[in-house]
Amino acid sequence: MTVQVFGLGTVEARITSSIGFEVGAALAELNADHGDRVKYGDVIARLHSAEQEARVAKSQAGIINAEATVTRAVAAIDKARAVLTQRKQRNDRKQALLSNKTISIEVAEEAQMEADVAAAELAVAISDREVAEALLKDAKSQYDYEQVLLDHHVLKVPYDAIVVARHKELGAVLTPGEPLFTLVAPETVWALAYVDEARAGDIRVGQAAEVRLRSQPRQLLWGHVSRIGIESDRVSEERKVYIACDTCPESFYLGEQAEVFITTTVLDKALLVPEMAVEGFDETHGTVWTVEDGHLRHREVAFGRRTLDSRLEIVGGLPKGARVVSTLRPGLREGRKAKFTENVAP
Structure with missing residues (x-):
């Protein structure tokens, strides 16, 4: 049983998704419709992206400009080092002549000052290169950001799916996050x-x-x-x-x-009784009429499982050999003689 x-x-469906764009613009391309099967990574829609493409181009130009600035800063460092080397050598000669009292103190001090200025200019050139490199990194980051925004104008399928619904048509202007397709x-x-x-x-x-x-x-x-x-x-x-x-x-x-x-x-073996034949049923116990030794008895029994056709499994409370009355009829009373029943307690 x-x-x-x-x-x-x-x-x-366990996996159902309403997908759309993270940015807003007019729909320029639609490649899927209701009932279509789509694969992971398929492009199913695009937004009008001319404005964002211009921003990407501008950021690319910014990278080129920043790279040129870095190149110029590196060249300035090379020039400042060459100048510093030249002025150090001149200062060394001037200081040697000063020790021999060949030149005046004023001339030696001027040479020393020129060497110090050259060293300062080298430090400034190195600082300018660092600034230029930082600006280059910023330009590249700006390009990456604009490129990400451009990629957001393309809608790709996140998993193999069936299109349940398409909510907009070509030319419609979408707001960020507005559902365009429902996938399952x-x-x-x-x-x-x-x-x-x-x-x-x-x-x-x-x-x-x-x-x-x-x-x-x-x-x-x-x-x-x-x-x-x-x-x-x-x-x-x-x-x-x-x-x-x-x-x-x-x-x-x-x-x-x-x-x-x-x-x-x-259930390999079970004694079942219709729920309609049980009196005072409380989900676990109730009373049934039985036939024992040819006479009716009223007994409280314990129930187990219930079948879909509203029959209850009797799991306790019946003496051996007792037969259960499956249909209640008028005239049932304790001790009355009886002959017939369908169920027998094991």
């Missing part, structure tokens, strides 16, 4: 079933499940429990159970109603 739990839900990863399609909390206690991940779609009522699809929602609905008192398909349909329709039957266990 197979014990199943029923859930009613819809066809959904077809391999992540599953059924989302809502199961009554009172029936969901035995559901486990990995259990087999059958799915019947509303559009194909005569066809059963096979799957398994992939995820059980951690949070139940506080109003409807239902639990979300996600069923991944083992035999997936060729086509799918998101939001289509689906009936789900989850197999929670298989």
Whole structure:
């Protein structure tokens, strides 16, 4: 005997994305439409980008200008070093002549000052090169930034997908972040079933499940429990159970109603009684009428699992050989003689 739990839900997908551009502009190119299959990296749309292309060109010119400034600064350093070497040599000669009292102190001091000025000019030239190199880095960063903004004018597919919807047409002006396409990863399609909390206690991940779609009522699809929602609905008192398909349909329709039957266990041997034949049932206990030694008895029994056709498994409370009355009829009373029943306690 197979014990199943029923859930009613819809066809959904684990990976569904609404994608668009990070910048705003007019749509200049569209390469995909509803129902198309697209691959990772495919270009499916472009924005008008002439203005941004001009900014990229301007930033490229800025790099060229900055590189020229660096080249000029390096040449200035070479010149300043040559001048400094020349003036150091002249100063050394002047200081030697001064020690021999061949020249005046004023001439020697002038030579020393020229050498010091040349050293200062070299330091300035080195500083100018550092500034020029910093400006070059800034120009390259600006170019990278403008190039990124230009790349944002191209919309690429983030994963292999099916286009569920296209929300705009050519010429439409989009704002940043506005959805243009809705995509779904077809391999992540599953059924989302809502199961009554009172029936969901035995559901486990990995259990087999059958799915019947509303559009194909005569066809059963096979799957398994992939995820059980951690949070139940506080109003409807239902639990979300996600069923991944083992035999997936060729086509799918998101939001289509689906009936789900989850197999929670298989009973090799069980004594079952219709719920309508139980009095005072509280989900775990109730009373049933039995036939024992040819007489009716009223006994409280314990129940286990419940089948989809509203039969309850009796797991305790019956003496050996007792037969359970499966249909309640007028006139049942304790001790009355009886002959017939369908169920026998093992």
